[in-house]
Amino acid sequence: MSKQYVVGNESVRMIELGHPWIIADAYTRKWPAGEAGDLVELVDGSGRFLASALLDPKDRIVARILSRERMRLDRGWVQGRLERAVALRKNHAQLDDSDAYRLVNGEGDGLPGLTVDRYGDYLMVQVYCSGWRRHLKLVTQALEELLSPAGIYEKGRPQNTRELEAESDTKKYGRLLAGKPATEPLLVRENGLTYRVSLELGLNTGLFLDMRKNRRDVMARVQGKRFLNLFSYTGAFSVAAAAAGASLVTSVDASPGYMAQAKENFALNRLNPKRHEFLVGDCFTVLDDLARQKKVYDVILMDPPSFSTTAKSRFTTRGGTSDLVAAALKLLKTGGLLITSSNHQKVDLADYLKELRRGALQGGDQLQVVSFGGQPEDFPYPVTFPEGRYLKYVIAVKG
Numbered sequence: 001m002s003k004q005y006v007v008g009n010e011s012v013r014m015i016e017l018g019h020p021w022i023i024a025d026a027y028t029r030k031w032p033a034g035e036a037g038d039l040v041e042l043v044d045g046s047g048r049f050l051a052s053a054l055l056d057p058k059d060r061i062v063a064r065i066l067s068r069e070r071m072r073l074d075r076g077w078v079q080g081r082l083e084r085a086v087a088l089r090k091n092h093a094q095l096d097d098s099d100a101y102r103l104v105n106g107e108g109d110g111l112p113g114l115t116v117d118r119y120g121d122y123l124m125v126q127v128y129c130s131g132w133r134r135h136l137k138l139v140t141q142a143l144e145e146l147l148s149p150a151g152i153y154e155k156g157r158p159q160n161t162r163e164l165e166a167e168s169d170t171k172k173y174g175r176l177l178a179g180k181p182a183t184e185p186l187l188v189r190e191n192g193l194t195y196r197v198s199l200e201l202g203l204n205t206g207l208f209l210d211m212r213k214n215r216r217d218v219m220a221r222v223q224g225k226r227f228l229n230l231f232s233y234t235g236a237f238s239v240a241a242a243a244a245g246a247s248l249v250t251s252v253d254a255s256p257g258y259m260a261q262a263k264e265n266f267a268l269n270r271l272n273p274k275r276h277e278f279l280v281g282d283c284f285t286v287l288d289d290l291a292r293q294k295k296v297y298d299v300i301l302m303d304p305p306s307f308s309t310t311a312k313s314r315f316t317t318r319g320g321t322s323d324l325v326a327a328a329l330k331l332l333k334t335g336g337l338l339i340t341s342s343n344h345q346k347v348d349l350a351d352y353l354k355e356l357r358r359g360a361l362q363g364g365d366q367l368q369v370v371s372f373g374g375q376p377e378d379f380p381y382p383v384t385f386p387e388g389r390y391l392k393y394v395i396a397v398k399g
Contacts, residue, residue, distance in 0.1 A: 018384030037134030064112035151179030219244035225298035235262025325359025366399030
């Protein structure tokens with residue numbers, strides 16, 4: 001029998017609206033003691049059953065709702081959720097030429113706080129709620145039975161991700177939960193192209209899977225064009241552009257390590273890195289240099305991290321985006337495309353467009369939005385969970 005935990009009126013309303021989180025408040029502070037991973041019943045003040053939830057008492061999100069019915073967190077229940085997630089990808093995502101994509105998107109697949117990504121024959125589990133720790137074996141066994149992967153890894157998410165990002169690439173964050181170890185690096189396919197990823201080293205694997213569809217979109221727009229990729233990371237967009245016939249691809253990133261990986265990704269796809277440019281440095285400094293050299297591009301892409309800290313500058317989506325847009329527009333030809341992206345969950349589309357407006361006005365330019373995109377189909381979110389729609393991807397023409 002699960003323990004019963006009383007929630008306040010605000011939480012009752014959120015549960016009835018289908019939101020999967022219970023945020024710590026005066027009511028949750030009176031809850032009986034419990035351990036992360038306990039399956040508990042949420043009830044209102046009169047004892048009416050509302051939902052079954054996974055407890056995480058030390059987190060700001062103290063419970064995550066697994067079902068609006070009474071349930072047991074066992075193999076059958078987990079397997080049912082996983083089967084539904086696999087079916088959604090099979091029926092609704094275009095994955096014929098990709099073997100790297102998201103298999104379980106947390107709240108979007110009814111498994112809040114848990115994600116599973118596929119990388120070739122391997123799976124990568126990530127836990128964003130310590131309540132899942134206790135049930136990890138259950139999850140890995142269900143995944144093995146359903147998908148027979150070569151191996152299953154877990155990558156830990158330390159709290160101070162921002163500070164660690166820069167120096168973390170040689171550090172082991174991944175551990176093998178089941179199966180045999182993957183090669184280092186592991187090669188995967190996306191949109192018919194090959195990329196290297198690491199399931200063991202670094203905080204990230206080297207390929208951001210939520211951009212697959214947007215990379216395919218770029219490939220349709222850059223043939224014969226000059227393409228500038230700011231915050232290029234390991235060069236996935238740059239490889240896509242070069243493979244699609246861009247006449248020049250200029251990649252800019254503050255990390256020499258990422259730049260070396262970008263060149264490797266070029267070579268893996270039989271693209272000659274020497275025909276393109278790889279510039280290591282702070283984006284604002286590089287943009288100034290390129291402007292002084294009177295460089296002009298047909299397509300400029302900027303996909304900055306929500307926060308980034310280099311020796312010279314700090315970048316945040318709020319406030320940083322407009323300056324970046326103004327600086328980039330100086331290098332964009334009239335009629336050219338400015339593609340901007342943000343994965344900052346707390347900045348909604350309306351606020352994000354204000355940042356773009358501010359940047360255009362600052363630069364004295366006009367921007368016409370021609371397309372707006374977000375996450376691909378393998379990153380679904382419930383309509384009751386607006387936080388799940390985090391990716392904003394805007395394509396605008398310089399007037």
